[in-house]
Amino acid sequence: MHDLAEIIDRNSKEPDVAKIRSRFPVLDQEVNGKPLAYFDNAASTQKPVEVISALKEYYEHHHSNIHRGAHTLAARATDLFERTRSSVRAFINARDVEEVIFTKGTTDSINLVAATFGKAFIQQGDEVIISTMEHHSNIVPWQMLCEATNAVLKIIPVTENGELDLQAYEELLSEKTRLVAVVHASNALGTINPIKKMIQLAHQHGARFLVDGAQSLAHLEVDVQELDCDFLAFSAHKLYGPTGVGVLYGKRELLEAMPPYQGGGEMIREVTFAKTTYNDLPYKFEAGTPNIADVVAFDAALSFIQSIGKKWIQRLESQLLAHAMERCSEIKGFVPVGTAKDKVSVMSFTIRNMHPFDVGMMLDASGIAVRTGHHCTQPLMDRLGLEGTVRASFAVYNTVEEIDRLYESLVRIAKRKN
Numbered sequence: 328m329h330d331l332a333e334i335i336d337r338n339s340k341e342p343d344v345a346k347i348r349s350r351f352p353v354l355d356q357e358v359n360g361k362p363l364a365y366f367d368n369a370a371s372t373q374k375p376v377e378v379i380s381a382l383k384e385y386y387e388h389h390h391s392n393i394h395r396g397a398h399t400l401a402a403r404a405t406d407l408f409e410r411t412r413s414s415v416r417a418f419i420n421a422r423d424v425e426e427v428i429f430t431k432g433t434t435d436s437i438n439l440v441a442a443t444f445g446k447a448f449i450q451q452g453d454e455v456i457i458s459t460m461e462h463h464s465n466i467v468p469w470q471m472l473c474e475a476t477n478a479v480l481k482i483i484p485v486t487e488n489g490e491l492d493l494q495a496y497e498e499l500l501s502e503k504t505r506l507v508a509v510v511h512a513s514n515a516l517g518t519i520n521p522i523k524k525m526i527q528l529a530h531q532h533g534a535r536f537l538v539d540g541a542q543s544l545a546h547l548e549v550d551v552q553e554l555d556c557d558f559l560a561f562s563a564h565k566l567y568g569p570t571g572v573g574v575l576y577g578k579r580e581l582l583e584a585m586p587p588y589q590g591g592g593e594m595i596r597e598v599t600f601a602k603t604t605y606n607d608l609p610y611k612f613e614a615g616t617p618n619i620a621d622v623v624a625f626d627a628a629l630s631f632i633q634s635i636g637k638k639w640i641q642r643l644e645s646q647l648l649a650h651a652m653e654r655c656s657e658i659k660g661f662v663p664v665g666t667a668k669d670k671v672s673v674m675s676f677t678i679r680n681m682h683p684f685d686v687g688m689m690l691d692a693s694g695i696a697v698r699t700g701h702h703c704t705q706p707l708m709d710r711l712g713l714e715g716t717v718r719a720s721f722a723v724y725n726t727v728e729e730i731d732r733l734y735e736s737l738v739r740i741a742k743r744k745n
Contacts, residue, residue: 342635348724350375361694364729369514369542369673369720370698371564378568381627385620392616394593408619411626418629419559420550421576425608429617432573433541434464436560439575439612440537441468443585444506451477454503458483458491459710460513463703465539469508485710489516489665497528504534511543515702515718516665517673523554530555535581541565546644546671548637551576568628569621582608589614640723644672647721647730654734660745661737664716672721678737680744683715693736
């Protein structure tokens, strides 16, 4: 096992993939008698020993409920919890820690905005804009809001190669637009959307902008002040962190103007049967006992990413994606889905004359883990005329050798039908 400081190779002054892999115990196993090749990172990344150890350390030495206790363990647990909030603030370059709200995940964060911003600022006749490539978690909450308020939901179309139609987006914007909610990087296609330009256009019409960052934070540098986004939602488990933890970033002035999401402990200042007053940010939106242990462990995941560096992560993952596309494009019957110029490390495809689920099961028999189906993007699949795809998504611990195994397995699979 290598310390984090030893991830950097002294000769090349770059991270060593073998040393990175050694920090992920789950990768050191066989599946169906074959070494595991884990290509389902867009669904959830694996966890390094730093995260696992932080979780164990918390429960063995520090556990207590936070914020309200006067004893040592309560103070210690609170300090660890709030340290993660400070780390998240720095990770996304928010102005203040009070702009960082802990949630259950990206879905919970988006629902929070729909329920609170929607209640305060969206009414009959107003318009909300989303895109055709959204995950269901960035579709359904807005449908529910528009049904409840008689607002209008408008959709940005997607081109054949999997890019947003920006001209159509500009035409959709109007003085009635109250909110635009768009994914930064598509989970189904890997497409990186021009979020900064889209935010600028929305702001020109007085609209607010929510960025679904579930698929971008692990790959791209995201600076909320530089983007000038109004909201950003993302999940820890796609950032080498624990499940059950998410983040909602919001500009302070908006968060202060929004009503609470849920009622209960911690989100209150004073409760009487006559009237309740609410707590300051960020606690106004964090009712009840939070997922303390996993928030604490998330800090270790952020440290892990920063020890490697986003620039190197982008370079490695771009090389892996390019190698995978080059090799697999040689396969008879291989059909890539989503060929945008700018992509994160997601390769979606079909094998002609084969159902994606069957391809996934055959790959699993070779120890290769991929995701199959519609990827919670059914409207996008309908637009592309597909029932679903096979999705291989790459992370910092994946190797060229693993991709070559994927290629060799797909060659054998495709020969059955092509």
